[in-house]
Amino acid sequence: SQTIHQWPATLVQPVGSPLSLECTVEGTSNPNLYWYRQAAGRGLQLLFYSVGIGQISSEVPQNLSASRPQDRQFILSSKKLLLSDSGFYLCAWSPSGLVTDTQYFGPGTRLTVL
Amino acid sequence: SQQGEEDPQALSIQEGENATMNCSYKTSINNLQWYRQNSGRGLVHLILIRSNEREKHSGRLRVTLDTSKKSSSLLITASRAADTASYFCATDYAGNNRKLIWGLGTSLAVNP
8 A cells, every 4th residue: 555754743943944844655656746835724735746756846936946856755845944934734646647636645744934 | 716615614513413515616627526634634535526427425425516516515424523624625627737726625523
């Protein structure tokens, strides 16, 4: 069976510090991978998605970047965090093919920027 | 905005009652999905219904889709306290397979 891992679960960072959130998927090959942000009481905002190694699509211009160094690894980064980067970050995967098919989510990372 | 919109925003019921949530959207879709999110957790996929389907069931869940009204409903029968969560619909707009469009969710509280 497939599993998706995200870490850390919670993170408190000062403004201006760097960020690295990691997501890995097990039990599948060549998945589509996604990073979402969810503000309190809001829906999901798609940040980045990837259909293969080194292929990153950015949905929202912002202070964040994403990389996919390995088939089942997806990393969300920032060089300098802003207060507005606070939120709940969710990684998800879907089988290769349509990026609009069923998605499977990780447990999320709660990021607080102070 | 092409965002799906759920209503009500919040719903509070007693255990054993049925809960109905609705999702409306604005343009033609390929499919519509419902997800559940427990507080502070990731989302869990519930049901995917395609544009040529009218109804799907999964256990105590029933999803309907009315493409003429551009709306879908999620019915949870005989609700339990464990059904307390936020429920989101996500739509895949026909002709735009780049991403799902997410609603803001319905917060369901099932009281024991």
